[in-house]
Amino acid sequence: MSATDRVIVVAPVNITAANAIIVHLAAIADGLRERGADVEIVVPRLPEDAPSLRVLNGLGLPVHFAPAAPTTGILRMLRPLFMLPLLISLARSQPRPAFYIRFTVLTFILHVVLRLCGARTITEHNGWMADEIAQMGGGALYRAAAAAAQIFDAHAATSVRVVAPSLMRRLSHHGLAANKIFVAENGTDLEKFHPIDRETAITRMGFDRGRRRLGLLANLTRWQGTHCAIAAMEDIAAARDDVDLMIAGDGIEMANLKRQAAAGRAAARIHFLGQVPVEQANDFLNTLDIALAPFPADRPPGSPVKLRDYCAAGCAIVASDLPQNLEQLPPDVVCFHKADNPADMARAVLALLDEPAAARDMGRRARAFAETKWAWKNTVDAVTEHLHKFAK
Template identity: 25%
Template sequence: MTISFLTTSFPRYEGDYAGNFILKIACGIAKLGAQVEIVAPDTQDASPLSLPPEISLTRFKYFFPRSAQKVAYGTGIANRLKQKRWSLFQIPFLFLAFIIATLRSSRKSQVLHAFWSLAGIVSVVVSLIKPKPIVITLWGSDIFFLKTPILSTIFKSILERADVIICENQHFKNQLTKLSNNNIFVIPNGIDLEQFKPRDKLSARATLKLPENKLIILSTGSLTKNKGHKYLIHALSDLLQTRDDIHLCIVGSGEEHESLAYEIKELNLDRKIDLVGSVSNEMIATWLNAADIFVLPSLHEGTPNSLLEAMATGLPSVASATGGIPEIIDDGSNGFLVTPANSKEIKAKLSQLIESSELRDRLGTQARLKLESDFGSWEVQAKQLHGIYQELLNKTELPHNSMTNSMDASFKVLTVYYKHKPGGFCKRLQMKINAYLEQGWKVHYVAVELFPYKHPNLIPHILPTPFKNHNTLLFWIYFFTLAPWFTAWVAYREKVQLISIFSLAYACLCAPAKWITGSPILTFIRTMKEKREFTFGNYTIIYRLKRLLDKFGIAISDSLVANSESIKTELTELGETKVPIIYNNITESKLDRPEQRKEILKEFGLQEESFLVVTTGLLIARKNIQCLIRAFAKVDSNKAVLLIIGEGPLLKTLQDLVKQLGLKDRVIFTGWREDVMKILPGCDLFVFPSYLEGLSNSLLEAMACGLPCLVSDIPENAEIITPPQQRFPADQDETLSAMIDEVLHSSEKLEFLHNSTLEDRKRYIFNWEKKITAIAEEVVNRH
């Protein structure tokens, strides 16, 4: 039997206390004849350990340089992330390195045993790639995953996928049972009753150079807020001020060291309270034997080893009534329980123990008996685990769910986009979602904001973000760091059968979701904006990086769909030869043009004879609105009015240009309009001057309304507007101005543009939704 132990904490060097109990369990399993392969994160101060031949250790590096690996060890992952927020960005690297290391080291293993939730996630991912039974040991601290929606979802998914869950006390099991019906076993922490037993107090004090004639109160554990040491200090402050025969020693290290040291100094107790710092595992027993009373004032706990070790040493204890501690301490019989964060109760219980050596002896004796009767050695725990492993291996089938490819109402699709916003991209995304919903499919939508439309089968999954502005570099770093893993968990939890997204960048983002679920990725590509001729200086590097991402997106996608010949040509250049085309479609507008025109003239206070030129879209550089405004300034007619429908970062720049050219009375910025399809029919001419474009929804909407169109002469526009007389060079405002002038003064020219628009739009009147659902079914069935 070969077992893989996955853990985020393991002794870094001989005598280290971090994850020492995992080493003890591994040694117990090895004594039963099993091979144990341990996978744990590397750290700067790690050194080789002397291990039995049956145990192998893989320490994986997850960041460079080695000294920058700051996520694991110390005071624990959660506390480290709070201390060093920037280390949050190491989490994806830790996950990926952990998964790769586990895949390599666990080739021969038959069971994956993960310790803590993070390792549990890794075990689930690895088991999907290489199916193996999963055992996950959770502690009380893991229950705090339920505090936020994302972590709660992850935690519940872990519980659902594990074959066996092990917890340390009945209190924790009761909480887990509310979340999962999986096999949950209570196996109390083991304790080395030989290492931790009553020994000569004076000898221990001599070793530690502690005074023989003082009553020593001891607390051990990491110096974190959760351990509640400040409540212990406040509880003892009055007693220590008036008595010289009491001394408090706090053993451990952590981020609260400076705060506690300052508080001790402020209370003038620095001669009566020692912050000892970290000590080796072997020395913990010596410290316990040197003490008279043990205190554990934690705010939250599971079944703390520090308390078990103190009780095994025969110490009377005062501990917080939280987590599994009430299962260990019978209040007043083998120790005292106090309310967490209550200095008065701690002081009262300690006063009783300080004043009565008989009470201390009685509680200490009963504490040792409790440990001997209810808590076995690590070898006993190892035997229990070995039995669980054997039972799992005896099963012929593992309880992992397989994906079904049926396309009925239970079919689940995942789509991702950071947020819904005005523009053709999200209109087309909405159409795709509606098409899937009409088939009765469930659509899981991942974003940072809620989708503005509701449907019983549209299930949003919101990735929380601290950034209100979604156009900053920090937001995009945050989004593309966390979104892949969040998306993967959504896909895994919901058991989606198809990942359907727009753009190759989002295909890259969905790669972990594909690897975890095995679901195919269907990528619709409507535009590829980054082109070499529009990149300069440092942007050339960005361009090349994006092209690399494009290539990866192509590689990870199971099927690509272009929406134009020009996009298909670019994909071919990147190595993809079989690309179907599904053009964007349009629906012919049936609105009454004269009536709509009256509404526009009334809203904007325009004259009946006004000639309305309109353009729509985001106000960004590649839309080339500056060219249109400069061209409009040269139009020889005061009756021409330009409506610019849209919003964007260039709004102020464009408004300044209009003012500079003296066009304030002839150019109207409407902002973004939801009723654009009511405005377009009432206009006279649509102009679309983009430098770069996909198959534009803005242009197609104008054609749907039968508007005469003038467009920039780029490949994507030429696919839609075929007559060359309707196209102008994107950088020549004089040519555009002359074309507008001609239309303005020639009813024949205007009629020609109108008729050619009606002819060109015939190719785009079809059932787009039917085509995209058909290709989705084809991809799933082929997969």
């Protein structure tokens, strides 16, 4: 990619919070810039105090703010349309850019219009939206509309990046040409997430030095499986009096999870930290004895950034035995438990707590695995290759 290539990275989603989406966006944009592209970013207008603004400003790249759509209710799906006038203007400017667009409902309209303007587009599919809607209790009509929108989006784009082979199989089943799709898993920032001295991390986070900690760093949706971790704490707390569960993050399941925790016998041992700033995420992970990924069996397919960040930070990991976890994680960097089985999760956690030296070794292997397999460089290399292909 030459320095004259121009790529516009578009995120038609709510990035007000400094969560995995903004970290993902920043990694793609920064990686393309490192490969010689002139990169610009388009996002919805943000409040002046939005934590994600610090991340965007830290990149030192041009950022275009589109009018902000509603952030709640069904009208939030119109966010791509609010971006359309700005994107058309950019598509007509010189030098003509390529667009890298994160998929959401109605982004297929962006691809159709931008390609009519002569632009090349890559769409990024991070999951199967109909499955995610089902997890949130959406009805059959809503799920069918989401599936149709995702299929249209893939057909409308010049090229399609999916984060897991299962997504590639689904889109291929719906008639997408094999040479149009490529798999590039999500990655992790190996500089932002890295092992540090545990006592230093505990001091920075202001935690009690006398406790051992299990933890999750997550957007609190049902498919994160946090409810399983809370249920498992019943057995863990009964077996050990020195272990706490730390839940870092916010989301639509927060109220339900707090009610579940309050109703159990381990309520005093479960701590909800709320949204942890991006700058503190690595400190938080380094305070943990074990990082948890208890995804439910019906979790939609994807490429969870959380697991990559856990590995990069050198965490010992206990995770559910979903096929996607079994495919992506070698057994020497994780202890698996049966999905949706709090008792089996508690068994795995307690066994690892009893072997602190083995847990430390697991964390070292996890870091080495992340360095080899999950650097964002690998993802951006695949995106760059496809930008070259359809530029010819």
